[in-house]
Each structure stands twice: as C-alpha cells, then as structure tokens.
Amino acid sequence: MKEIGKAEFSNFVDELIADDPREVIGVQAKSTKFAFDPLKSAEDLRLDYDVTILPPKKYFMPQRETLVEYNTNEGMTAVNEVTPRIILGIHPYDLIAIQQMDKVFEETHSDENYLAKRRQSVLVGVNMKNASEWSFAQTMGTATTESGYDLMLTDIGDKYAVEIGSVKGSKLLENVKSELGDVGMEEIEKVRKFKDKLPGKFRDDSAFDPFELPRLLSEYYGKDEFWEENAEDCLSCGTCNLVCPTCYCFDVKDVNDITLTEGERLRTWDGCMLEAFAEVAGDENFREQKAARYRHRYMRKGRYMYNKFGDIACVGCGRCSEQCVPDIADPVDVFNQMKEGTNGI
Ligand code: SF4
Ligand code: SF4
Structure with missing residues (x-):
C-alpha cells in the first residue's frame, strides 16, 4: 500500500486532465446531488459524495450506442466507439456491480462493445466517507471490496492510502511526479479504523440475510x-x-x-x-x-x-x-x- 498527500493527489489529477490522452471522469456535485462526469479540474472532484444519480455503468454501456452502420452500396460495418477513460471515485458497491456486469457480458455472448470499453478504462475506487440514507451496502456485503479496482483510495486525514489492484493501477501511479511513500503501521491502522466505522454509515433496518x-x-x-x-x-x-x-x-x-x-x-x-x-x-x-x-x-x-x-x-x-x-x-x-x-x- 502506498500513500499520497492530498495536495499531491490534486496535482496528479490536474496533470492527468492536462496531459493524459484518456478522458478523466470524476464524481462532481450537480445541484444537491452527485454525478460521474468529465473533470475539468481536480477542484471539482468530490470524493466525499454519498451516492451518484447514475452508476458508472453508463461508460461501458452507454444509454444510446450505434452497433452497426449500413448503406445499400457498401453493406454493413460493425461499430464500436471506445473512449479510453480514467474513472475516479467509484464506491465499493459500484465496483462490485461492475464485476457482476463483466461476468454477464463475458460469459454469455462476449459482448465486444461492452468489453472493449471495460478494457480501456482504469477504475479508481474510494472507500466511502459518506453514504446515502437509503444505502444498505453493509447488509449486502458491498461496503468494502478487495477486488474490482485498479487503485483504491482511503482518506486518512491529510493523505490518501492507495491500494494497488492491478498492473493498470500500478502504471497509472507512475504518472505521479512526487515521491510516493509506502504506508507505515500508523497509516495501516488508520485504514483499519476507517473501515471499522463503515457499518455506522448505513441504514440498519434489514431483517434479512x-x-x-x-x-x-x-x-x-x-x-x-x-x-x-x-x-x-x-x-x-x-x-x-x-x-x-x-x-x-x-x-x-x-x-x-x-x-x-x-x-x-x-x-x-x-x-x-x-x-x-x-x-x-x-x-x-x-x-x-x-x-x-x-x-x-x-x-x-x-x-x-x-x-x-x-x-x-x-x-x-x-x-x-x-x-x-x-x-x-x-x-x-x-x-x-x-x-x-x-x-x-
Ligand atoms: S417501482 Fe417505482 S421506480 Fe420502479 S417502475 Fe414502479 S414507480 Fe417506477
Ligand atoms: S439498491 Fe439494489 S436494486 Fe436498488 S438500484 Fe441499488 S443495486 Fe439496484
């Protein structure tokens, strides 16, 4: 696990927006709600959100997508428009949902329109600071996850602890210009305490398992x-x-x-x-x-x-x-x- 100061993380995000050819998506405030949208500045990124209006599935399975174009002279052409993306701030329950969608689109008809978009995306998760009053992720076992992310951030005060979940995540971190430290025992303890407090953030009226x-x-x-x-x-x-x-x-x-x-x-x-x-x-x-x-x-x-x-x-x-x-x-x-x-x- 690595650690990065919050100011350094903001610089990193601004550099990605400016220099990385991929589209940088992040959670932003929209009136009284939150939404995943293209980021113009690290200042707009809200990693303390409770829930977004739509889940990030819209980037792998757009609301409207052309699959084939055809004309009577040239016949039919398969279309698969893929925008490579870095998506910042995905909560654990949404990462788990994406893993379920991956199974569906891989194991049924191997849907290349979905899968190509997934392969070209880097998923940066964040452990939840706040939860919607409607969320029962704790009941469903989705308040945290050990898989499904390329990087996972946990807010530990003036820094983020960063768990690396894949080679894609590790490569993304190579873009950080400041020195990335390895976390010590103190930070590991802070991550543990952060996760220990999670159950209190969710509604607790579920009677079922x-x-x-x-x-x-x-x-x-x-x-x-x-x-x-x-x-x-x-x-x-x-x-x-x-x-x-x-x-x-x-x-x-x-x-x-x-x-x-x-x-x-x-x-x-x-x-x-x-x-x-x-x-x-x-x-x-x-x-x-x-x-x-x-x-x-x-x-x-x-x-x-x-x-x-x-x-x-x-x-x-x-x-x-x-x-x-x-x-x-x-x-x-x-x-x-x-x-x-x-x-x-
Ligand atoms: S259950 Fe509610 S949200 Fe769902 S279709 Fe019916 S009215 Fe609409
Ligand atoms: S609470 Fe469950 S059923 Fe409702 S939107 Fe979330 S995942 Fe879907």
Missing part, C-alpha cells in the same frame, strides 16, 4: 397477492431499472434514413419495469400486469442471477429506493416483508 433471498423469493413467487399489493402504486416508469448498477437490459432497433439507402442499428437502455419490455410480435406481452413486472425485477435481483452466476444482483446502493416517486422500489422493504411475513399473505 442476502443469502436467504433465493429461498425467500422462491417461496414467494406464487403469492400473487403479495406482488399485487406491493406493485399497486407502480407507475411503470422504469426508473428503478435505469438507475441500478446491476441492470443491463437493452433494446435494439434499426433506424433508417428516409431514402432507405442507409441507417444504423442502435442499442438503448431498456428496463423490465416498462410495459413494453416483454412485448413480442402478434401483440403478445409476457408480463402485461405491473405486478408480474414488479415480481420479475425482484426475482432477477435475488434469485435468477444467483442461480446463473452465484451473485445477488442488488449491491444495496439505495438508488432505486431514493428515486422511485411512489416510494415502492425499496428492496429492504420487500425483502423484510418476506422474511418477517409482515403483510399477512
């Missing part, structure tokens, strides 16, 4: 009234999907120009809570009822992904809970009801 979720969800699958009651106020807006760091569904459509001689194949984010998500030809919709869509979202978080990859696909970031207008997307609420049998169904 994440590893019970596949069984609980299996038991509740056929309880239609449970899902109908919980989904009653759902607006089918899809926000809970779109803000989630482990949701990756997309739609693909062809957009032709008016002469029909050229066009492009686009992929855009999609979400299983949207009414048209499971619509197919012949006017069939396999999940026409909002309760069925609502149930599917939870099954996918706590059961289906576990069965396929061994992961619980909720990392406890709390974004869905915070951003759902009728306040019905909170996984803790639904999982607690199952665990405690509190809704009488």
